[in-house]
Amino acid sequence: MTQTLKYGFIGCGMMGQEHLRNLALIKGSEVVAIVEPDAEMRAKAQALVPDVTFEPNIDTLLARTDLDALIITTPNYQHAEQMVAIFEKTKLPVLVEKPICTRFEDVAKLRELEARHPAPIWVAMEYRYMPPIAALREQVGSGVLGNVKMLAIREHRFPFLEKVGDWNRFNRNSGGTLVEKCCHFFDLMRLVLNEQPIRVYASGGVDVNHLDERYNGETPDILDNAYVIVDFASGKRAMLD
Known part of the structure; x- marks a missing residue:
């Protein structure tokens, strides 16, 4: 029996929708929750994943207990703050779109938190x-x-x-x-x-x-x-x- 891996998305704009289409090709993958503030992008994502739940914010997404992995496809400048929240509130593996941060000041903290995180962190370098x-x-x-x-x-x-x-x-x-x-x-x-x-x-x-x-x-x-x-x-x- 194939195990189903349940994904949560932070962001579902152009790149997020590309990841949604790719996951649809992988047997055993299920996108169950998305955070996306833009109504047009939510509608496009729902057309790809009709049964998905849209969470109002990252806190409610990270509070879910049914997720196996997270994917971040938000604007670049939001990645660092979102990664910190994930490190502090979850033990989940993460795929984050590049770049992981846009400010040099964020590098040391992200490295420190990543070193203690128990699951893989992968920056998308396709x-x-x-x-x-x-x-x-x-x-x-x-x-x-x-x-x-x-x-x-x-x-x-x-x-x-x-x-x-x-x-x-x-x-x-x-x-x-x-x-x-x-x-x-x-x-x-x-x-x-x-x-x-x-x-x-x-x-x-x-x-x-x-x-x-x-x-x-x-x-x-x-x-x-x-x-x-x-x-x-x-x-x-x-x-x-």
């Missing part, structure tokens, strides 16, 4: 598992490609998508483009080269995208271009364009 990237990692690790000294990654893509309340238009909410979008590539640099970075240089600008937009009189300040060079202890280097 690029690792894309077949071409998985194959690249295997070939580098096996030596098929030789002893890799330099790694270059280029991402040219469309501007930021529209999100609820336009939260992703400002660095204070997203952590900035190099955090919000490019954390995947810094993660891959570490994995492919199998080392930790010791030095980072970066230069970026806001030159094209979103400059004609205004939100409560403010112009978006998120980078639309950057170069980043990362040095590793052995002398290996990686570059992001």
